[in-house]
Amino acid sequence: MIEDDFYRTSSQFRLWSFTAASLKSLRATTNSVASDRVRAAIRRAQEARRSATSSATGTPAPDGDAGGSSSKAEEKPIECLTPEEEQQTVSYYCEQIIQLGENYKPPLPTIVRATAIQYLRRFYLTNSPMTYHPKQIMPCALFLATKTDNYYMSLRQFADGVPGDATAEDIIAPEFLVMQSLRFTFDVRHPFRGLEGGIMELQAMAQGQGTAAPHFSGSQTAASLQQGLLALPPNPNPSASSSSNLTDRIARAHHTTRELLKTAAQITDVYFLYTPAQIWLAALMLADRPLAEFYLGTKVGVADDDGAQQESPLAALRVKLRLTLNDCAAMLQAYKPLASDPDQMKTLRRIIGKKLYHCQNPEKVNLGAGGQKRIPAAAAAAAAAAGVDSGTSGSEMERLAKKRKLEQQPQQSKDIFGGELVMQRTKER
Amino acid sequence: MPPVRDAMANRGDDDEVCPVCKSSRYLNPDMQFLINPECYHKMCESCVDRIFSSGPANCPVAGCHKTLRKARFRKQTFEDINVEREVDIRRRVMQILNRREEEFDSKRAWDDFLEQREEIIANLVHGTDVAKTENDLQRYASENVRSIRANQALEVQEASSFKEQQTHEQELARLRREAAKQEYENERRELQASREDVLSRLAAGRPGDAAAIAREGKKVLLKKSSARRSEEDRIRQKQAALRNSDARKAGQTGNTADKADAAGDSGLIKGLKKIVTPEPEKPYDPFGGMVPNKRDYYTLRDFYPSSYLDPIRQDTRMQAGGYDLQEYYSRTLMEAFAGLGCFVDEEVTRRDDGDSLRSSRPVATQGSALAAVSSAGTPDAS
Numbered sequence: 035m036i037e038d039d040f041y042r043t044s045s046q047f048r049l050w051s052f053t054a055a056s057l058k059s060l061r062a063t064t065n066s067v068a069s070d071r072v073r074a075a076i077r078r079a080q081e082a083r084r085s086a087t088s089s090a091t092g093t094p095a096p097d098g099d100a101g102g103s104s105s106k107a108e109e110k111p112i113e114c115l116t117p118e119e120e121q122q123t124v125s126y127y128c129e130q131i132i133q134l135g136e137n138y139k140p141p142l143p144t145i146v147r148a149t150a151i152q153y154l155r156r157f158y159l160t161n162s163p164m165t166y167h168p169k170q171i172m173p174c175a176l177f178l179a180t181k182t183d184n185y186y187m188s189l190r191q192f193a194d195g196v197p198g199d200a201t202a203e204d205i206i207a208p209e210f211l212v213m214q215s216l217r218f219t220f221d222v223r224h225p226f227r228g229l230e231g232g233i234m235e236l237q238a239m240a241q242g243q244g245t246a247a248p249h250f251s252g253s254q255t256a257a258s259l260q261q262g263l264l265a266l267p268p269n270p271n272p273s274a275s276s277s278s279n280l281t282d283r284i285a286r287a288h289h290t291t292r293e294l295l296k297t298a299a300q301i302t303d304v305y306f307l308y309t310p311a312q313i314w315l316a317a318l319m320l321a322d323r324p325l326a327e328f329y330l331g332t333k334v335g336v337a338d339d340d341g342a343q344q345e346s347p348l349a350a351l352r353v354k355l356r357l358t359l360n361d362c363a364a365m366l367q368a369y370k371p372l373a374s375d376p377d378q379m380k381t382l383r384r385i386i387g388k389k390l391y392h393c394q395n396p397e398k399v400n401l402g403a404g405g406q407k408r409i410p411a412a413a414a415a416a417a418a419a420a421g422v423d424s425g426t427s428g429s430e431m432e433r434l435a436k437k438r439k440l441e442q443q444p445q446q447s448k449d450i451f452g453g454e455l456v457m458q459r460t461k462e463r
Numbered sequence: 464m465p466p467v468r469d470a471m472a473n474r475g476d477d478d479e480v481c482p483v484c485k486s487s488r489y490l491n492p493d494m495q496f497l498i499n500p501e502c503y504h505k506m507c508e509s510c511v512d513r514i515f516s517s518g519p520a521n522c523p524v525a526g527c528h529k530t531l532r533k534a535r536f537r538k539q540t541f542e543d544i545n546v547e548r549e550v551d552i553r554r555r556v557m558q559i560l561n562r563r564e565e566e567f568d569s570k571r572a573w574d575d576f577l578e579q580r581e582e583i584i585a586n587l588v589h590g591t592d593v594a595k596t597e598n599d600l601q602r603y604a605s606e607n608v609r610s611i612r613a614n615q616a617l618e619v620q621e622a623s624s625f626k627e628q629q630t631h632e633q634e635l636a637r638l639r640r641e642a643a644k645q646e647y648e649n650e651r652r653e654l655q656a657s658r659e660d661v662l663s664r665l666a667a668g669r670p671g672d673a674a675a676i677a678r679e680g681k682k683v684l685l686k687k688s689s690a691r692r693s694e695e696d697r698i699r700q701k702q703a704a705l706r707n708s709d710a711r712k713a714g715q716t717g718n719t720a721d722k723a724d725a726a727g728d729s730g731l732i733k734g735l736k737k738i739v740t741p742e743p744e745k746p747y748d749p750f751g752g753m754v755p756n757k758r759d760y761y762t763l764r765d766f767y768p769s770s771y772l773d774p775i776r777q778d779t780r781m782q783a784g785g786y787d788l789q790e791y792y793s794r795t796l797m798e799a800f801a802g803l804g805c806f807v808d809e810e811v812t813r814r815d816d817g818d819s820l821r822s823s824r825p826v827a828t829q830g831s832a833l834a835a836v837s838s839a840g841t842p843d844a845s
Binding site: 047243333355 | 801802
């Protein structure tokens with residue numbers, strides 16, 4: 035099918051489509067790498083503090099009994115987030131993006147918000163919330179989305195809408211980082227426009243102006259399509275009101291589907307696992323199953339129960355498509371908004387409020403501080419360049435990082451008073 | 464010249480009589496006889512004018528019922544009417560069977576062809592198997608129209624280029640002759656001048672110097688002539704080289720024989736080379752075989768009823784900028800179905816199998832590496 039080849043060229047398909055298994059393993063890897071790093075960083079911070087306190091008290095022998103016992107006490111294992119908890123955190127902030135979009139006048143378009151959510155989700159595939167707090171990344175992703183989706187908004191105007199005391203500087207501080215983690219692919223294929231197209235065609239069919247699909251140009255006519263639509267069984271969905279008007283029915287299905295796409299499709303993993311065309315059809319199936327199946331039938335044919343012509347490629351496509359759409363629909367249906375579920379909210383509050391606070395990488399807290407913004411960016415660019423060619427890049431990068439740190443230490447020691455090594459956050463603790 | 468010869472030729476047969484109007488040359492000295500290659504019956508010009516001016520008519524000679532046309536009448540070239548006829552037949556056959564030697568596999572095949580052609584001509588001339596031979600000939604002609612025409616064009620071209628080459632050569636020869644003449648003239652004049660010079664010096668100088676002056680003059684003369692001779696050699700060599708290259712060029716142009724359609728299928732001529740005509744270049748296809756606007760899931764319509772799109776149709780503010788709803792239709796429908804048949808779980812697995820190290824792993828390591836590197840700068844952040 036020629037339309038599929040168009041999609042295959044997109045960066046969404048090439049870089050941001052995964053199988054369920056690979057998605058899971060990717061998240062697990064990201065999580066374990068980040069946890070290790072967080073533990074190492076916190077230990078470093080504690081050591082630094084210890085040395086600072088010991089020098090401050092002026093104890094001649096830092097290896098005294100008291101010091102030893104206190105270090106023992108402090109070295110209780112740091113509890114890191116699990117991949118599932120990370121995912122929940124990200125989902126929470128995805129919903130926050132939807133809320134944040136409402137803050138503006140006029141509210142941000144759905145598509146901008148959807149793009150921002152996908153940016154955030156893509157970002158946290160390879161980065162952990164423990165490393166970069168979603169609170170910092172989220173506004174940046176949204177601001178980036180206003181730019182890539184051609185919805186102009188000045189940074190100051192944008193910053194005014196962001197709750198809390200985030201300055202414009204804070205918002206764009208992680209921008210390069212985000213773009214890099216997106217691998218500079220800003221194109222997100224959404225199912226929204228596809229839905230409009232499908233509904234448009236259904237309406238045309240309902241009014242007797244339908245056109246046959248190219249593969250069925252012999253058997254379908256405008257009249258037969260209209261007849262088929264009229265003969266559809268009523269929507270079994272209990273929430274749907276019973277109205278015989280076909281146009282109303284399509285319009286209602288349109289509305290329900292759109293709501294599903296705005297929320298469920300954004301917060302779940304469907305963007306990674308399915309294509310936009312499959313997503314909107316699955317959502318339409320949830321909204322009005324007979325209608326969706328009829329529409330699909332006009333495109334890929336209706337399955338005959340006796341399996342007469344199972345060999346034809348169209349039949350194979352039909353079977354596979356049915357399975358895929360059902361899976362996708364199930365995934366969409368399983369979604370429940372976090373805000374509506376007090377249990378989930380409670381666990382979330384625990385995760386984000388306490389656990390994430392404690393296992394936040396102390397070295398990454400201050401993204402926007404002064405010139406700090408540029409240095410990681412440049413280093414990260416080098417890392418990305420080096421990271422492409424081999425699988426050893428992880429350890430290689432770590433080694434390089436240590437080396438660079440060692441190089442910096444002599445400079446710090448030049449300070450007569452020993453420099454301030456202790457992180458603000460660790461001091462507070 | 465020709466009129467005189469005509470007169471001479473005509474004087475011999477004063478008693479010649481037109482077989483149609485019975486007027487004799489004696490009474491009408493300007494009488495011209497014409498023949499028609501249909502039946503080769505002779506008649507005078509005035510008879511041709513009289514009988515055939517109003518369109519085709521039967522031959523007036525008794526017993527001959529051929530229909531003749533005025534346009535085909537011409538002067539007789541040969542005295543013997545049989546020779547005239549044979550030449551005509553030969554010309555016609557040669558025009559049809561105009562294969563060239565380079566079209567044949569071997570010399571043997573070419574010779575066979577020549578013999579076959581002679582046989583056909585002889586058959587036609589002597590009236591043996593005329594019907595069959597004519598049939599063969601016609602079939603061959605109709606089957607090989609293109610190669611016949613190509614070879615004819617080639618012949619015409621060759622003839623004209625041959626003529627051109629000849630005139631060119633003549634021109635060159637004339638130039639050479641002129642140059643030689645000029646040279647000879649120069650030499651003569653110089654000789655004269657130097658002799659005069661010697662003489663004048665002898666007249667002006669003292670008697671004792673005579674021998675010396677004479678010797679000097681001779682030396683100068685010799686030097687000059689030897690210099691000239693080497694110059695001549697050079698020019699001659701150049702000219703020879705020029706002539707060679709000309710000849711080569713002419714040979715090349717003669718060889719570019721156009722290969723036409725692959726041999727007579729009627730089997731009249733055997734041993735023709737199998738000509739592999741190069742595949743004619745296809746017209747350029749900018750879409751690389753894809754049909755533009757071909758779709759597999761839907762057929763685009765010109766109009767879709769929609770309550771919120773309809774106002775746009777009427778809105779001049781939208782239309783003025785060149786906005787076309789058709790664009791919207793095609794884009795939304797394309798996005799509605801782009802990727803419907805892409806099954807991510809299958810295709811991504813296949814993709815990852817292809818380059819498992821390059822696509823999924825680096826994503827993980829890239830992010831972590833990034834975190835590692837940027838952590839290098841951060842400890843002294845706060």
